[in-house]
Amino acid sequence: MVKVYSTPTCPYCKMAKKFLAENEVQFEDIDVSKDRDQAMEMISKSGQRGVPVIDFNGEIIIGFDKPRLEHLIV
Amino acid sequence: MDEMNFNGKSGVALFITDDCPPCEAVVPVHDKFSKIYGKDINFVTVNIKEKPDLAEKYKIRSMPTLMFMKDGNEACSRLGGYIETDEFKGRIENVLGGKCPEMSRQKVTADVIILGAGPAGLSAAIYTARSKLYTVVIDRALPGGQVATTYTVENYAGTDGPIEGPALMENMVRQAESFGAEIFELKEVTGIDFSGRIRHVSTEDTDYYAKAVIIATGAQPRHLAVDRADELQGKGVHYCATCDGALYQGAEILVVGGGNSAVEEAVNLAKFASGITLVNLHDSFTATKAGQNALFRNKRINVAWNSEIVELIGENFLEKVVIKNRKSGKRKTIAAEGIFTFIGMVPRTELFKDSVDMDEKGYILTDENMETSIPGVYACGDVRRKNIRQIANAVGDGAIAAIFAEKYISSLED
Ligand SMILES: Cc1cc2nc3c(=O)[nH]c(=O)nc-3n(C[C@H](O)[C@H](O)[C@H](O)COP(=O)(O)OP(=O)(O)OC[C@H]3O[C@@H](n4cnc5c(N)ncnc54)[C@H](O)[C@@H]3O)c2cc1C
Numbered sequence: 001m002v003k004v005y006s007t008p009t010c011p012y013c014k015m016a017k018k019f020l021a022e023n024e025v026q027f028e029d030i031d032v033s034k035d036r037d038q039a040m041e042m043i044s045k046s047g048q049r050g051v052p053v054i055d056f057n058g059e060i061i062i063g064f065d066k067p068r069l070e071h072l073i074v
Numbered sequence: 075m076d077e078m079n080f081n082g083k084s085g086v087a088l089f090i091t092d093d094c095p096p097c098e099a100v101v102p103v104h105d106k107f108s109k110i111y112g113k114d115i116n117f118v119t120v121n122i123k124e125k126p127d128l129a130e131k132y133k134i135r136s137m138p139t140l141m142f143m144k145d146g147n148e149a150c151s152r153l154g155g156y157i158e159t160d161e162f163k164g165r166i167e168n169v170l171g172g173k174c175p176e177m178s179r180q181k182v183t184a185d186v187i188i189l190g191a192g193p194a195g196l197s198a199a200i201y202t203a204r205s206k207l208y209t210v211v212i213d214r215a216l217p218g219g220q221v222a223t224t225y226t227v228e229n230y231a232g233t234d235g236p237i238e239g240p241a242l243m244e245n246m247v248r249q250a251e252s253f254g255a256e257i258f259e260l261k262e263v264t265g266i267d268f269s270g271r272i273r274h275v276s277t278e279d280t281d282y283y284a285k286a287v288i289i290a291t292g293a294q295p296r297h298l299a300v301d302r303a304d305e306l307q308g309k310g311v312h313y314c315a316t317c318d319g320a321l322y323q324g325a326e327i328l329v330v331g332g333g334n335s336a337v338e339e340a341v342n343l344a345k346f347a348s349g350i351t352l353v354n355l356h357d358s359f360t361a362t363k364a365g366q367n368a369l370f371r372n373k374r375i376n377v378a379w380n381s382e383i384v385e386l387i388g389e390n391f392l393e394k395v396v397i398k399n400r401k402s403g404k405r406k407t408i409a410a411e412g413i414f415t416f417i418g419m420v421p422r423t424e425l426f427k428d429s430v431d432m433d434e435k436g437y438i439l440t441d442e443n444m445e446t447s448i449p450g451v452y453a454c455g456d457v458r459r460k461n462i463r464q465i466a467n468a469v470g471d472g473a474i475a476a477i478f479a480e481k482y483i484s485s486l487e488d
Contacts (some may be wrong), residue, residue, distance in 0.1 A: 007317065
């Protein structure tokens with residue numbers, strides 16, 4: 001399963017979501033500005049307090065890391 | 075199965091749209107070749123307004139695009155923009171001769187290439203596209219530039235009250251596209267060659283060619299110059315409040331800087347944080363009075379004047395920050411989970427270092443017409459050496475660059 005931890009105002013989150021959608025990857029979009037528990041989950045999973053964080057079937061990707069996403073999608 | 079399958083045979087598909095001069099130029103060539111080569115290879119023309127699904131399926135992002143198929147698979151490289159008759163013919167013969175079985179880099183020929191889709195690049199695109207120049211805009215991110223990371227803009231004319239940064243930029247994108255500008259997003263420009271009469275710009279998968287180039291790559295935030303600042307980036311050290319501010323609900327944070335961005339973003343961050351210390355190097359702000367008033371009214375924000383950050387403390391995440399008063403020399407440790415830094419920008423001009431003239435800070439030098447040291451290559455917006463860097467003059471620069479690019483192109487045709 002793919003989860004995108006994001007905030008509504010963050011441009012890199014929009015980019016990441018757009019990129020996943022274009023590549024026909026289904027994902028769950030989690031707004032961490034609204035959901036504190038999910039925010040804590042994201043921080044503990046990634047060691048990061050910045051968005052986006054993508055949980056790609058267990059692999060944690062920090063930021064909009066296009067090369068890594070491309071690698072995982074193929 | 076769709077018309078692109080060609081029953082497993084070879085084919086040439088031309089994707090076009092309405093009101094697109096290079097499309098109108100290539101349609102008769104396509105027709106002519108379909109008469110000459112029609113026996114051996116199939117020709118189809120697809121108007122994407124009628125068949126958006128097909129364009130989506132083959133990820134056709136700009137019009138016109140010529141795509142070649144061999145044995146049911148895409149072959150050779152796509153051609154776009156102004157398509158030369160000889161090159162078109164060469165591709166057909168290569169497909170028929172099996173000379174390019176693998177799909178390779180795409181080639182796009184335009185009138186003007188604009189690097190960067192922030193306010194400066196989009197303003198330039200509005201002008202050149204409206205003048206019927208085939209305009210390609212390339213951005214490493216989504217269009218919008220720095221403004222897409224700004225909560226609200228209050229000082230750009232004509233917005234009828236405060237407007238959200240992303241909304242303002244969506245308007246600019248729509249306006250540029252309405253005149254036919256092609257925006258290639260999520261494509262970083264990694265190579266340039268301005269030496270020839272035809273300029274060449276490349277990204278990971280496409281080569282772009284045009285007579286005139288407009289550089290509008292803007293600037294990025296200057297990083298905090300304290301030990302461990304890079305190590306703790308995203309773990310307490312941040313440069314974009316709209317991105318990460320919401321993760322600091324109820325937290326104590328620091329904001330660094332004294333200009334408009336620092337003062338305005340501190341006020342915005344106060345919606346989330348429980349308390350903010352604004353660390354300012356001097357004993358006054360350079361921000362506007364309006365911005366300062368909003369700041370001083372906000373009870374959650376206090377200011378550490380004449381101060382700088384000297385140490386970051388924390389194991390996996392930022393926990394404490396040591397600040398030093400530059401006048402008294404006194405140090406103070408503050409508990410803070412986050413630092414948002416707004417201490418100016420650095421121009422994104424590495425790529426152009428060896429081609430156009432710059433000042434010692436890397437800002438591109440231009441004349442009043444936005445022309446750089448290379449004729450036909452222009453720079454506009456935050457990348458230029460100038461004293462004020464705002465949306466209003468980025469847009470103004472873009473308009474000027476576009477008008478002179480247009481004059482330059484028509485002078486070549488004389
Ligand atoms: C937090 C903040 C708040 C601000 N608030 C205001 C305000 O209220 N009012 C105001 O007038 N101004 C404001 N500004 C300043 C304003 O945003 C800038 O002056 C303006 O965005 C400059 O526009 P530009 O088009 O020159 O560059 P940018 O906005 O920086 O756009 C440059 C674009 O080029 C792209 N790019 C860079 N390198 C490459 C490459 N190699 N390949 C492809 N694309 C590339 C980038 O992705 C970017 O989209 C603010 C700035 C910040 C940071």
